Amino acid sequence: DAMVIQNPRYQVTQFGKPVTLSCSxxxxxxxxxxxxxxxxxxxxxLFHYYDKDFNNEADTPDNFQSRRPNTSFCxxxxxxxxxxxxxxxxxxxSRVGGVRTEAFFGQGTRLTVV
Amino acid sequence: AxxxxxxxxxxxxQEKEAVTLDCTYDTxxxxxxxxxxKQPSSGEMIFLIYQGxxxxxxxxxxxxxxxxxxxxxxxxxxxxxxxxxxxAMYFCxxxxxxxxxxxxxxxxxxxxxxxxx
Numbered sequence: 001d002a003m004v005i006q007n008p009r010y011q012v013t014q015f016g017k018p019v020t021l022s023c024s025x026x027x028x029x030x031x032x033x034x035x036x037x038x039x040x041x042x043x044x045x046l047f048h049y050y051d052k053d054f055n056n057e058a059d060t061p062d063n064f065q066s067r068r069p070n071t072s073f074c075x076x077x078x079x080x081x082x083x084x085x086x087x088x089x090x091x092x093x094s095r096v097g098g099v100r101t102e103a104f105f106g107q108g109t110r111l112t113v114v
Numbered sequence: 115a116x117x118x119x120x121x122x123x124x125x126x127x128q129e130k131e132a133v134t135l136d137c138t139y140d141t142x143x144x145x146x147x148x149x150x151x152k153q154p155s156s157g158e159m160i161f162l163i164y165q166g167x168x169x170x171x172x173x174x175x176x177x178x179x180x181x182x183x184x185x186x187x188x189x190x191x192x193x194x195x196x197x198x199x200x201x202a203m204y205f206c207x208x209x210x211x212x213x214x215x216x217x218x219x220x221x222x223x224x225x226x227x228x229x230x231x
Contacts (some may be wrong), residue, residue, distance in 0.1 A: 033218065033219075040224070040226075041223065041224075042118075042205065042221040042222060042223050042224060043159075043205075043219075043221050044221075045218050045219070048218060088157055090157075090159065092159070092219075098145075098211065099145055099146050099147035099166065099167070099209050099210060099211055100147050100164065100166055101147075101209070102149070102161055102164065103149075103159075103161075103219055104161075105151075105158060105159035105160075106158070107156065107157055107158040108157035108158060110157065
């Protein structure tokens with residue numbers, strides 16, 4: 001059974017039109033992460049939540065926002081998508097437990113901007 | 115700052131043979147964990163194997179083993195008896211303590227593995 005679920009799997013949006021990607025988890029993990037992965041590149045962390053505590057990476061553009069209304073759900077909002085925001089967006093979760101803690105990933109949402 | 119380097123953009127291997135995927139890392143934190151993930155074309159990151167900085171033995175998980183050389187800061191993944199289903203992108207990643215009780219993952223650039231029949 002899938003433990004980290006991302007919807008939709010594929011999203012096409014228009015240039016400048018706000019879009020929201022969603023992630024849900026059944027693991028009851030405290031920490032949820034959003035990564036951006038452009039074609040043939042390493043995933044890059046955008047931000048993460050520790051419970052309701054939001055942590056933004058220093059180089060994450062202001063165009064990217066996130067919400068976590070409860071433990072199970074986390075959303076990625078892109079306010080005005082540009083062509084350069086086309087990428088795979090990966091959601092991951094982990095418990096609090098030190099360096100050994102495994103991160104569990106969803107299947108990703110592939111975003112296309114037209 | 116953490117850094118992960120994977121120097122092999124692509125690797126080819128014959129089915130049933132072994133292959134080694136290279137990973138070197140850099141961190142000033144004495145406590146860290148090294149992870150390998152497989153990413154098929156479908157996109158999901160699949161956890162393969164973990165090695166902790168204080169682990170005395172090299173990690174093994176089925177056909178996967180990790181050649182951990184701490185002094186050289188390398189953590190190479192060895193896949194034995196390659197299968198066609200092993201064709202995918204492979205990422206090396208690191209987590210250090212980062213001053214918190216959890217930490218983000220830093221990924222290398224990845225290696226695309228192609229298994230030939």
